[in-house]
Amino acid sequence: MFLEWNVRTLQWYADAEEYTGFFRALAAEIAPSIAGVQSLCDLGCGPALFDFEIAPLVRSVECADTSEAALAFVEKRARALGLHNIFPVLADCEYPSGRWDVAFMSFFGSRHLDRYLPLCKKLIAVVSQSSDAALFPEKDRGYVRNTAQNTAKYLDLRGIAYKLVWKRQEFGQPFSSLEEARGYVKLYAPRVCAEEAELFLKQRIVKTGSTAFPWYFPRKKTVGIFFINGGLK
Template sequence: MRCPWTVKSIEWYREAEGLTSYYSRIMDMTGRYLDRNGSVLDVGCGIGSLTMELAMKCSGVEAIDKSGLAVAALGERIKELGLSNIQPRNVSFEELSLGRRYHAVYLSYVMGLVQGWSLKKILEHSSRYVFIAIPARGIKNDFNVLSLAGRMGMDTGTLRQPCHKDIIPIMDALGVDYCVDVFESEFGQPFCSREEAMDFFKHYYPDFAARNGELNQWLSENLEYRDGRHYLPSSRESALITIVK
């Protein structure tokens, strides 16, 4: 999970987005359920990495996010590409009123909304499908940070994250029909320099970055050199939950 958004983190994310197979995997798994004439709601759209893919498959996508910065970045991309079927809105899911139902509702890595009340509300917004992509493991291991935590002797409690196992009892209690597919995708990060990689860790993993020397050493062992740039690999293991109404 890479939040919160800043101007720099948006740049990092756009670069990673250009190299990952994560979004195309989601489309491979869900695209066949979409209706060309149907509408989609993308909840917690971020800078629109999934939204852009969805827009190629259906008549309209409403993309909402509570971060004004992320929505503004998506707005810029829509303008650059001259797209007319994406409606970005800076609104939180909590504030969203039930104005219409969408053929499909997507949530990709919006872990704060993996709760009973939100799932009920998500279901109300969908006429047919809900797709939820979420980590498949309860401990975050993006960029293999567990190996770094082990080396530093750090408590891995700070790396806990909600995963698909947390949402299954909620769906069972609501009596919905669902299936779960676990999939892996590379979601690494390119950098211009080792210093930039340090800045990235300062932003996303401040506890690790405080141990400058150890982090620097770990980066020197883990950064790869690809196409003239540094690249930190990351294998993301996700669960795609498909709910059919």
């Protein structure tokens, strides 16, 4: 989904991580491949939820994004967690500059991964493949999402070697109330009429039994994790 980061969308994303542990599981999958790494840059980091999980294993983590709201969220959360090796950086990651042991990307930049290879010793990219359910009415989606399969074809055509690991993990959206769920659908599907939005809500939402998040849009998400050697030595 296309996200414009603001206080509300950042909190929803953080709530999804708290409830499902998606990025925690992702970090556990990736951790063995970055043991002993000195520097990592998360390009297009958004709220950098992966970085908070991986930071204890890395000396320095740069979190780069064009969104000042996202970077403010990152800085505040890093302070709250006592993580002093996370550094928010305001930068256009479509045209990055810098040198790192690891360049990391999740749901960003996967159409042209080769442009990032000269900047790092290793590139790790998480690319969506499929989800078993939608978080908002799909007819309102305004863009064509890239897929892990297309990324693999792109790399194959250019003769770029990679390791690809598939992972399937719960990553839906929890809510504190039905009204919050209605606000979520309205924000991400603004052109859907009230009747359609209510029908979507009725068909998709489930009760959880959780005090903090009693309502939930369940969704299992399949991603491909690409491990590629970069050009730096």
